[in-house]
Amino acid sequence: MPHIALVTLVVDDYDRAIAHYTQALGFELVEDTDRGDGSRWVVVRPRALDGTTGGAGTGLLLGRARDDAQRASIGAQTGGRVGFFLYTDDFARDHARMTAAGVRFVQETRHEPYGTVAVFEDLYGNLWDLLQPA
Template identity: 65%
Template structure:
């Protein structure tokens, strides 16, 4: 049996501002943007990735309350790269806010950044394709 994660939902304030950030600043690809009645089906995908983010505009107060805090302040997403220095420089130049300087860890090079809503992400270049902090 083979399975893979395809989409993860991220609640956003506005479709277009989220697209501008993820595509314009992070370099993701807008893979789907189609109307669905009063909503849109919006998917952004990191280059070369099979998995993507479903950007879901908050439809009520309860959903709006989750914007920017899907994990209680922990890092929510781990963006792997094959060239940390290239992507860190490009993202910094695009105005992405990194919360720390890049650091070298036994599992790879990493730095935490925030998206436009304050959701924390790791930009990570693993030392080995399968390595993770649990492997060391």
């Protein structure tokens, strides 16, 4: 069955991005392959809801900007809107862990009919929802 496997996120530096997504956001590094031309195929993905590795689901392909136009898109790939949604089965746990890791939440936690949610910025200023569905 077709599904979205990867979404590209333009970054300034592979290692800096890997550190942020794996350490601050708790993602797993799925692949980091040198492509032989100075670029790398780098994939990170949220861990399974039980915290184990090997979780299924959409991953991020971290693509290092190659030119000025791509560098200009870093952090603005969704036009200032929340563009990414990180689901959790324990909002309080993950909010506390991410806050302790230095993740900046730009909106207070709120309770909506669809779940508990707070908006945070990634390393580049892209906006994400941390969301525990109702």
